[in-house]
Amino acid sequence: MPSTKPDNLTYLAGFGNHFSSEALPGALPANQNTPQNCPYGLYAEQLSGTAFTSPRQENRRTWLYRVLPSACHQPLVKAPADGTVVSPLMVANFSGSSASAQDGRVQVTPTQLRWKPFAIEPNLAHDFVQGLRTLAGAGDPGLGDGLAIHVYCCTQDMQQKAVYSADGDWLIVPQQGALIIQTEFGRMQVAPNEVCVIPRGIRYRVELPDGPSRGYILEVFKGHFDLPDLGPIGANGLANPRDFQTPVAAYDQAEVHANAPQDWQIVAKFQGEFFVADQDHTPFDVVAWHGNYVPFKYNLAHFCAVNSVTFDHMDPSIFTVLTCRSAVPGTALADFVIFPPRFEVQQRTFRPPYFHRNVMSEFMGIIHGQYEAKRDGFLPGGATLHSTMTPHGPDTATVRDATARDLQPGRVADHSQAFMFETCLMLKVTKWALEDSMAVDQNYYRAWSNMPRTFDPTATPKGSSQD
Numbered sequence: 001m002p003s004t005k006p007d008n009l010t011y012l013a014g015f016g017n018h019f020s021s022e023a024l025p026g027a028l029p030a031n032q033n034t035p036q037n038c039p040y041g042l043y044a045e046q047l048s049g050t051a052f053t054s055p056r057q058e059n060r061r062t063w064l065y066r067v068l069p070s071a072c073h074q075p076l077v078k079a080p081a082d083g084t085v086v087s088p089l090m091v092a093n094f095s096g097s098s099a100s101a102q103d104g105r106v107q108v109t110p111t112q113l114r115w116k117p118f119a120i121e122p123n124l125a126h127d128f129v130q131g132l133r134t135l136a137g138a139g140d141p142g143l144g145d146g147l148a149i150h151v152y153c154c155t156q157d158m159q160q161k162a163v164y165s166a167d168g169d170w171l172i173v174p175q176q177g178a179l180i181i182q183t184e185f186g187r188m189q190v191a192p193n194e195v196c197v198i199p200r201g202i203r204y205r206v207e208l209p210d211g212p213s214r215g216y217i218l219e220v221f222k223g224h225f226d227l228p229d230l231g232p233i234g235a236n237g238l239a240n241p242r243d244f245q246t247p248v249a250a251y252d253q254a255e256v257h258a259n260a261p262q263d264w265q266i267v268a269k270f271q272g273e274f275f276v277a278d279q280d281h282t283p284f285d286v287v288a289w290h291g292n293y294v295p296f297k298y299n300l301a302h303f304c305a306v307n308s309v310t311f312d313h314m315d316p317s318i319f320t321v322l323t324c325r326s327a328v329p330g331t332a333l334a335d336f337v338i339f340p341p342r343f344e345v346q347q348r349t350f351r352p353p354y355f356h357r358n359v360m361s362e363f364m365g366i367i368h369g370q371y372e373a374k375r376d377g378f379l380p381g382g383a384t385l386h387s388t389m390t391p392h393g394p395d396t397a398t399v400r401d402a403t404a405r406d407l408q409p410g411r412v413a414d415h416s417q418a419f420m421f422e423t424c425l426m427l428k429v430t431k432w433a434l435e436d437s438m439a440v441d442q443n444y445y446r447a448w449s450n451m452p453r454t455f456d457p458t459a460t461p462k463g464s465s466q467d
């Protein structure tokens, strides 16, 4: 469902650009970063997303010009465990054996998993950070490797509270309800069928213009999200750089100009745990900024899909929107892949996703509609996980249909948007996901029940033919 609110905000276009943005004219110092005194009496502060000495191509940093340095706050102390400020259901350390990791809060299982839509409890007054729950993950942010998959189910705007993750970039995939995200860089609105990335360290707060909201989050403990290489596809296609949108500088003018500072809470996710600090002024006081370490959003409807126009089912990597590379070329720490509405035209082909076992782990969700490999049971707001070498593929009803149908060119996935977080790591699953959420669908294995046995050793092979 689209958002009830049109997105009238202003954005800067492009992926990976060095942007400049000023909410007041002349707020960016000319030709230098750290003048003795900045325009308007602002403070200069650098936010580094890579090591100072990272190769130029990978180097990401932004200069912020703000009313007060972000260091001006009370000590960061452990957030209360009672859910009053933040969710108690986040997990980030997945290293160690399943028994020892985080006191049994994570487990390992190779079985095929499907979750029913995660419940948004309308009577629970949860904001975005209270409504977070970790489903699965691998590694440890302290060692700078791994990832976590979370969902959020929330009903309230965040008030005078801002959050950042020191652990990694967050790719946020709204499924129900738009989010208005106020960041240090400015505001963006992100509706279902759009996604956004909030890089590590950037502070933000979330409002819910459409009311109760739900979505998925992929947090990577290493590197940053990037566009995939296009290889022989050429210079264009898939997610085109110009369709990415970054907010323009905006600050809390009402508070800052009235010189009537308010009390704010800064929430830090640090090595998987939440900490909170009080401060006596808004963190959204950045009047201007320039650099290439920025939040951005992307509308999935702008994805230019490329696929086979002859025969055979191509690997889903053709639908990669964003990738977070690992040290091994071609093997992603995490890929974000979609299954967009499109034409399918392949001849003499079993068209749905094939049966397979994958060295990578595949977590899937649905934003709206249906997934082309599953006739029922996999629903918007729900999820599946097929771990390393766990067999999976189209369900029995899909197989029956795909082997019998007339292969005319036709539409697939119309009015639908499923997606996949694919990772080279083996995931552990949280106790909340497996037990407390009550969302695990115990019948998932039946997706492959009654698979027709069509093997006939006396049949005359037809082989395949050229059209």
Ligand SMILES: O=C(O)Cc1cc(O)ccc1O
Pocket: 314, 315, 316, 352, 353, 354, 356, 362, 373, 386, 392, 393, 420
């Ligand atoms: O498992 C899945 O449904 C995802 C998937 C889709 C596809 O088109 C090919 C392979 C694959 O893993």
Ligand SMILES: [Fe+2]
Pocket: 356, 358, 362, 386, 392
């Ligand atoms: Fe798969």
